[in-house]
Each structure stands twice: as structure tokens, then as C-alpha cells.
Amino acid sequence: MTELIKPPPFSRQQIIQRATDLIRGYARCVGDDFAMLGVNFDVIFEEYIYPEYEIELVEDCDLGVDEDGEKVLGFFQPEFNRVFIDQSLKGDPRRVFTCWHEIGGHAVLQGDWLRKEINRVGMVREIVTTAPMLTPQAEGTLERQANLFAAHAAAPAGFVNYAIHKTFGLHRPYRYIGPGRYCFSLRSGTRSLKVADFAELCRCIASYIKHWFGGLSVEALSYQVAESKMVVDMTPRVNPLSQFGLKRSTRTKERRPARNAGSVGDTLSAMMGTPTAAQRSPTAALSKR
Numbered sequence: 121m122t123e124l125i126k127p128p129p130f131s132r133q134q135i136i137q138r139a140t141d142l143i144r145g146y147a148r149c150v151g152d153d154f155a156m157l158g159v160n161f162d163v164i165f166e167e168y169i170y171p172e173y174e175i176e177l178v179e180d181c182d183l184g185v186d187e188d189g190e191k192v193l194g195f196f197q198p199e200f201n202r203v204f205i206d207q208s209l210k211g212d213p214r215r216v217f218t219c220w221h222e223i224g225g226h227a228v229l230q231g232d233w234l235r236k237e238i239n240r241v242g243m244v245r246e247i248v249t250t251a252p253m254l255t256p257q258a259e260g261t262l263e264r265q266a267n268l269f270a271a272h273a274a275a276p277a278g279f280v281n282y283a284i285h286k287t288f289g290l291h292r293p294y295r296y297i298g299p300g301r302y303c304f305s306l307r308s309g310t311r312s313l314k315v316a317d318f319a320e321l322c323r324c325i326a327s328y329i330k331h332w333f334g335g336l337s338v339e340a341l342s343y344q345v346a347e348s349k350m351v352v353d354m355t356p357r358v359n360p361l362s363q364f365g366l367k368r369s370t371r372t373k374e375r376r377p378a379r380n381a382g383s384v385g386d387t388l389s390a391m392m393g394t395p396t397a398a399q400r401s402p403t404a405a406l407s408k409r
Contacts (some may be wrong), residue, residue, distance in 0.1 A: 123241040125254050127261035128233040135265055138229055139272035143279075145172065159279055160334030161219050175227045176202040177219075179210070194218045196226035198234040203227055213337035220274045225266025274336050275344035283332040284325060284350040293352045296321050304328060318353045322346045 130138075146168040147155035169175060183192040183206040193214065194205045203222045209215035226234075241253055284290060288305055296318045304311045306328065315321045319342065326341040333341055345351055 123253070125234070125237045125241060125258060127258050127265065128230055130229070130265055132268065135229065135268045136272045139224065139269045140276060142169075142224065142228060142273055143276050156282070158332045158334060159274065159276065159336075161216050161274070161336075162334065165219070165223065169223060169228065173228055173231070174201060175223055175231075176200070177205065177223065178202065179205045180207055182207055194222040196222050196231075198226075198231055198238060201227065201231060213335060216334060216336045217270055217274060217340045220270035221266050224273045225269040226262070229265060229269045230262060271340070271344060275333055275341050277344065277348060279332070280329075280341075280344050280348045281350050283329040284345070284348065287329050287332075288325075290350060293350045294321070294325065295352050295354045297354050318355070319346070322351060325351060 143155075143159065143164075146164050149168045165177065170177075181204055183195065183204060186192055191208070192206060193209060194203065196203050203219075203226070205215065205218060205222065209218060284294075288294075294302075296315075299316050300314070301312050302315050302321060302324070304313065304324070313324055315324060322342040322345040323338055326338045326345050329345075330336060330338055330341055
């Protein structure tokens with residue numbers, strides 16, 4: 121039986137902690153005052169990640185497309201500790217998250233594990249989606265882990281809260297209470313924007329604090345804003361069981377009618393004094409004889 125590469129058994133909390141530790145390591149390296157100026161991937165890579173992990177970053181290649189015709193934006197070679205970012209991302213807001221995903225999620229978080237797995241299965245080649253030693257399930261796990269790490273390294277929860285507080289001067293969280301107009305107090309004045317839902321409110325806030333995060337896209341940043349302590353969704357949650365639908369309970373056996381229960385027709389017939397179906401049947405007549 122062919123050995124397969126297994127993804128690392130990291131829990132969600134362990135991945136978030138590893139991302140937090142990376143940013144804290146950077147802060148210790150450059151000093152807290154400098155670190156509090158913002159989370160900038162390029163600065164963190166040059167000042168901390170490259171010296172600490174020796175990950176090579178190549179950004180001048182056309183990575184082409186995958187077997188489904190989708191553009192490849194980046195990939196990681198564990199054996200050489202090398203990350204490629206497609207040249208088309210130059211100046212693209214997606215570049216920052218892609219760098220955090222490949223360098224942070226794959227190289228920093230998973231690099232050592234993948235190299236050990238490669239040695240274990242005797243496979244010396246880069247990890248790509250078409251690798252025969254990597255199942256779709258394992259690939260999916262690796263990608264989810266890398267995304268989670270990237271999200272919390274690119275926009276750490278504590279720093280998102282700090283950026284919102286500094287930008288808006290808030291002493292309590294924004295409260296989303298439903299669609300409508302929301303006011304944002306800035307140094308340049310108050311802005312009033314129409315908001316359709318909670319996600320749009322988070323995108324609005326992200327657009328005002330994005331300069332703290334080194335070019336991270338508003339869309340990516342808004343997901344972290346939604347998880348922050350400075351924005352709260354106050355709209356009521358609808359219990360799905362209160363609406364029409366199909367549900368599965370712990371009952372495993374078919375419900376049995378009571379022993380003395382008859383059909384609806386028999387019940388109505390008894391109430392009206394008319395013969396029941398059983399009384400009208402030939403077998404009922406024979407039994408009476």
C-alpha cells in the first residue's frame with residue numbers, strides 16, 4: 121500500500137496561537153513601539169521571518185494555471201523552503217493574503233511537518249494539488265490550516281481591536297442592530313453610510329483601518345473585524361427549528377399508535393353514529409355471525 125502524506129494534527133486554537141507567536145516574535149525583534157505602527161507583511165518578512173526561518177520568496181514567475189484552468193497564485197516547495205508568488209499579483213490587494221497564506225500558513229506553520237512527511241514516504245518533490253501522494257482530503261486540510269494561520273497573522277485579533285479603537289476613538293463596541301445608516305467618527309469628521317447587513321458594516325470599518333495592515337484587502341480584513349470585540353451583531357438569531365423544514369431527532373423507531381386508537385374516519389363515524397369501515401366490511405359481518 122502506498123504511503124500518503126498526512127496533514128499536521130493542529131487544532132484551531134494551536135494554529136491561532138502559532139500565528140500570534142509569530143507576530144509576538146516580530147514585536148520582540150523590532151520593539152513594541154515599532155510593531156504597533158502596523159502589521160505589514162513585507163516588513164515582517166524582511167525583519168523577522170526570513171532571518172528566523174530562511175524562507176526564500178520568489179515573485180517574478182508566471183505560475184500558469186492548474187489542471188482545472190484556474191490561475192495559480194502561489195505555491196510552496198517544502199524541500200527547498202521556497203515560496204513562489206505569481207507575478208500577476210504585483211500591486212494586487214490579494215498579494216498580501218497570498219503571501220501570508222504561502223509563507224505563513226504553509227512554510228512557517230507546516231514546513232517542518234511536511235519535510236518530515238516527505239522523508240517518511242520517500243517523496244522528494246514539491247507539494248502541489250496534482251501530487252499523487254497527497255489526497256484531496258489532506259490537501260483540503262492543509263489549505264484550511266494555512267488560511268486560518270494567514271488570517272490571524274495578517275490581522276491579529278488584538279491589533280484589529282487596537283486599530284478600531286485608535287481610528288474611531290471608541291470606548292464601547294459598534295452595535296449592528298439592522299439595516300440603516302451608521303455614523304463613523306473620524307479625525308477628519310463624521311461619516312454617515314448606509315449599511316445593508318452586518319458583513320457590510322464590517323467592510324466599512326475595515327476600509328477605514330486598512331492602512332494599519334500593510335495593503336491587506338478590505339474583504340480579508342473584514343472577516344477579522346467581524347470576529348473582533350469592537351463590533352457586535354445585536355440582531356436576533358432565528359431558531360431554524362421554528363421554521364418549516366425537515367429535521368432528524370434521536371428517535372430511531374417508528375412512532376406506534378395507541379392500542380385503542382382507530383383511524384380518523386372511524387373516530388368521525390363514531391361521533392356521527394354511522395357504521396365504521398370495519399363494521400361495513402364482509403369480515404365484520406361474518407364475525408358477528
